[in-house]
Amino acid sequence: MGFTAIAVLVALLQYFFFGLQVGRARGKYGVDAPAISGHPEFERYFRVHMNTLEQLVMMVPSAFVFAHFVGDSWAAIAVAVFVVGRFIYFRSYVADPASRGLGFALTALPTLVMVIGSLIAIARVLIAGGTLA
Amino acid sequence: MGFTAIAVLVALLQYFFFGLQVGRARGKYGVDAPAISGHPEFERYFRVHMNTLEQLVMMVPSAFVFAHFVGDSWAAIAVAVFVVGRFIYFRSYVADPASRGLGFALTALPTLVMVIGSLIAIARVLIAGGTLA
C-alpha cells in the first residue's frame, strides 16, 4: 500500500492547500465566517475546496481498495493523475468557472476507473471460486 | 473485506450518481457555478448530494472497522441497508424535503450500529486481555 499511501497523502496536502486559499480569500474579499457567499471571487475558492472534498470522499477509499485488489502501483498512478487534474481544476476554476471541465474530468475519471476496476477484480475472484481476504 | 468493499463501492457509485443529478439540475434550473442556491428545486438535489457526503464520511471508515472487528458479511449488510435508505432519501427529498425522515433514518441507523458495534467489539477484546491487530 506504500505508493498509494504516498499519493493519497499528497492529495490530502493539496486539499489542505486549497483550504488555506479559502481562508486567504476570506480576508482578501471581506467574507467573514460563518458566511460562505457574498463575493463571486471568494465563492470560486470556496467551491474548489468543497468540490475537492466531494471528490476525495470517493477517491480515497477507492484508491486503497484498488491497491489491494488490483495493485499498489496502478492505484498510485491513478491518484497522481487525480492530483494533477485537481491542480488544473483549481487554476481554471479561479480564472473562469465555466472552464473547469478538463480538470474535473481528470479527477473524476481516475476515481471511476478505480471504482469499476475494483468491482471487476473482486467479481473475478468470486467467479473463480476464490476467497476474499 | 471483499463483500464490504463491494457494498462501499456501490454506495460511492450511488453518491457519484447524485453528483451527476446536481450538475443536471444546474442546467435545468439555471443555477451556474459557483452559485449553490437560487432555485428551490436545484437546492434539493444539491442538499441530497451534500447530505450523502456528510453521511459517507462517517459510514465508510465505520464499515471497514466493523468488517475487521465484527465480520465482513455483517458490515456488507449494514452498507446495503445504507444504500437502499439513501435511494429512499433521494426520492423523498426531491419530492418534498419535509418527507426525508425515513430515508435519513435508514442511513444514519446502520452507520450508528457499525460505530457502536465496533466500539463494543474492540472493548471486549481489550477486556478479555487480547491484543488488537
Add this chain to the structure above:
Amino acid sequence: MGFTAIAVLVALLQYFFFGLQVGRARGKYGVDAPAISGHPEFERYFRVHMNTLEQLVMMVPSAFVFAHFVGDSWAAIAVAVFVVGRFIYFRSYVADPASRGLGFALTALPTLVMVIGSLIAIARVLIAGGTLA
C-alpha cells in the same frame, strides 16, 4: 490498529453529535431544509459541522496510514488531541466565530503531523531499501 480505530470512532460520534446540533438549530432558528443560511446563529452550527467534515476527510485516512507506518498508540494520541480540539472549536465558534482559531489549530495540527510524519516514515523505508507492505 485498535487504539486508532477507537479514537477515530469517537471522532465520528462527535461529528454525528455536531450534525444533531444542526438539526436542532434548524428548528430553533426556523431554517427549514433545504436552506443552509438565513439566521446567523444557525449558520454557526452549520459551519461547525461542515468544517469538521472538511477536517475528517483528511484526518481519518491519515490516522490509519500513520498507525500503520509509525505506530498505533501515536496515531490514537494525535486523534485524541483532534477530538479535544474539535470540542473547543465547537464551543468557541458558537460563542463567537472570530474566536475559533485555537480549536482550529488543535485539529489541523495533529492531522498535519500525521500526514508529514507518515510521508517521512515511508520515505525512510524506501531510502533504506525496504519494501512497503
